Amino acid sequence: MEINDQQIEKHNKEVEEGHIASFAPLVDQLDKQGIEVNALIEQIGSFQIAIPSWALGAGGTRFGRFPTGGEPGSLKEKIEDVGLLHTLNRSSGAISLHIPWDIPEDTAAIKQLAEKFDLSFDAVNSNTFQDQEDQEHSYKFGSLCHTDDFVRNQAIEHNIEVIKYGEQLGSKALTVWLADGSNFPGQQNLSKALKQTHESLEQIYAALPADWEVLIEYKPYEPNFYSTVIPDWGTSFLLANKLGDKAQTLVDLGHHLPNTNIEQIVATLLMENKLGGFHFNDSKYGDDDLTAGSIKPFQLFLIFNELVGGTDTYDDLKHNISWMIDASHNVKDPLEDLMQSVEAIKQAYAKALLIDRQGLQQAQADNDPVAAQQLLQEAYQTDVRPLLRESRIRNKAAAYPVKLFRELQVRNQLVEERGEETIATGL
Numbered sequence: 406m407e408i409n410d411q412q413i414e415k416h417n418k419e420v421e422e423g424h425i426a427s428f429a430p431l432v433d434q435l436d437k438q439g440i441e442v443n444a445l446i447e448q449i450g451s452f453q454i455a456i457p458s459w460a461l462g463a464g465g466t467r468f469g470r471f472p473t474g475g476e477p478g479s480l481k482e483k484i485e486d487v488g489l490l491h492t493l494n495r496s497s498g499a500i501s502l503h504i505p506w507d508i509p510e511d512t513a514a515i516k517q518l519a520e521k522f523d524l525s526f527d528a529v530n531s532n533t534f535q536d537q538e539d540q541e542h543s544y545k546f547g548s549l550c551h552t553d554d555f556v557r558n559q560a561i562e563h564n565i566e567v568i569k570y571g572e573q574l575g576s577k578a579l580t581v582w583l584a585d586g587s588n589f590p591g592q593q594n595l596s597k598a599l600k601q602t603h604e605s606l607e608q609i610y611a612a613l614p615a616d617w618e619v620l621i622e623y624k625p626y627e628p629n630f631y632s633t634v635i636p637d638w639g640t641s642f643l644l645a646n647k648l649g650d651k652a653q654t655l656v657d658l659g660h661h662l663p664n665t666n667i668e669q670i671v672a673t674l675l676m677e678n679k680l681g682g683f684h685f686n687d688s689k690y691g692d693d694d695l696t697a698g699s700i701k702p703f704q705l706f707l708i709f710n711e712l713v714g715g716t717d718t719y720d721d722l723k724h725n726i727s728w729m730i731d732a733s734h735n736v737k738d739p740l741e742d743l744m745q746s747v748e749a750i751k752q753a754y755a756k757a758l759l760i761d762r763q764g765l766q767q768a769q770a771d772n773d774p775v776a777a778q779q780l781l782q783e784a785y786q787t788d789v790r791p792l793l794r795e796s797r798i799r800n801k802a803a804a805y806p807v808k809l810f811r812e813l814q815v816r817n818q819l820v821e822e823r824g825e826e827t828i829a830t831g832l
């Protein structure tokens with residue numbers, strides 16, 4: 406299943422009139438505000454968000470899973486699915502692999518296939534939170550933190566193997582998320598567990614190629630419910646600092662306790678040059694992995710406000726950050742859901758670009774919270790959808806990706822090709 410240029414052109418012609426009717430007045434309005442619209446559209450259009458290979462099939466819960474049908478069963482098919490997304494929105498130009506859910510056996514062929522769809526490989530993820538069939542030692546009581554050195558060594562070796570796969574594919578970062586922790590008070594020596602983790606990470610760090618980074622992801626709880634070895638940004642930051650310049654913190658939006666001020670964490674990490682990447686998703690209760698922007702779009706906007714203008718040194722997304730989605734879907738078509746996430750992330754970015762920076766700085770200097778709020782709201786309340794659409798049209802993507810996906814009956818075709826009873830490898 407592939408979507409061709411003619412199908413996109415036809416779709417864009419059909420919706421052209423309606424698009425212009427909303428785009429033209431917005432251009433007038435932004436012109437009057439002194440905003441350079443073409444530059445803005447260029448910025449929006451070039452922003453790419455990586456797709457996680459594990460989000461291309463229907464997720465599930467421990468209570469059940471309801472397959473979508475036509476899900477990718479191999480890495481090749483996963484790349485084809487991300488290729489479809491990128492063809493539709495020209496904004497999903499990278500894939501993030503999770504090993505061993507993805508095994509790039511023939512790396513040259515996989516790389517070639519990705520190139521065909523204009524895709525690159527974002528951070529590669531290691532997995533020491535599950536036992537694999539052929540595995541010698543169990544991770545039941547942890548991996549990099551484990552009390553036994555043979556378990557720790559096995560986990561270190563796995564991470565080094567993941568780096569090697571990533572190197573062959575042209576990836577530039579390793580993301581480490583550890584489920585390590587304990588379920589009961591007294592089960593684990595908390596400081597010793599952190600110390601062992603640090604020492605294990607040192608060995609992984611030593612195996613990083615010169616131009617690579619290791620991104621350390623944190624999470625407060627789950628699967629362990631008493632303690633997690635890297636529960637918060639502070640612990641991740643501490644480890645990243647101890648390890649060195651190539652170690653950075655990764656912020657998964659769902660990995661915070663309720664009401665945490667995530668944008669403030671982002672600001673601090675940016676200031677310290679330790680913000681390595683994001684896993685975008687949204688959350689109502691915990692690590693819900695919901696569509697980005699579906700619950701708290703204003704929070705997403707505030708995060709981008711910090712990213713775009715939070716420090717004097719940043720006026721755009723110049724810093725080398727891995728932009729990734731980490732979402733899951735029980736009842737939606739995974740590809741439609743991912744397109745919605747990408748759209749929400751780009752909307753937040755576009756709105757942050759609209760903020761009157763000088764005005765905001767002045768309001769802050771004047772200690773005028775009313776003016777500051779008004780400026781944020783001015784940008785946030787602007788309907789930026791025509792800008793995103795225009796950026797897609799200029800990039801030869803579909804004006805309305807989900808609409809075209811449905812019109813072309815992409816899912817039905819995937820079901821025909823791959824079958825109804827599919828299980829994507831991964832979660």
Ligand code: LRH
Nearest residue numbers: 530582622657684692731
């Ligand atoms: C853990 C997590 C981490 C894993 C992914 C599958 O909750 O966010 O990023 O690699 O989910």
Ligand code: MN
Nearest residue numbers: 622657684731
């Ligand atoms: Mn994550």
Ligand code: MN
Nearest residue numbers: 657659660692
């Ligand atoms: Mn998670």
